[in-house]
Amino acid sequence: MLPDRPAIFAPESGIFKAYVDQGDLLKKDQLIGVISDLDNEEICSIKCPFQNAVVHEMMPRRVVYKGDRIFQLAIVGEPTGFASTT
Secondary structure (H helix, E strand, O other): OOOOOOEEEOOOOEEEEEOOOOOOEEOOOOEEEEEEOOOOOEEEEEEOOOOOEEEEEEOOOEEEOOOOEEEEEEEOOOOOOOOOOO
16 A cells, blocks of 8 residues: 555444545545444444545445455645646
8 A cells, every 4th residue: 555545444344335436535534434234223434534535446335344445545635836737
């Protein structure tokens, strides 16, 4: 993993459901998914730990185990000023 592409791992085992999609811009503490049990009772919520991150990869709705990678993010930095406007 690259430092500018941090991953989010499942904190618990259960059924993972994402609330965001690939390419979405995320803000710090935004709810991005949940893990529930077979009765659809929420076990835990998953929030974005970073400011200005983009969903690079994500897992589809599925059974996950504690420690499974469920999101791969890309951190969006400040503009560098190197882009030409002409």
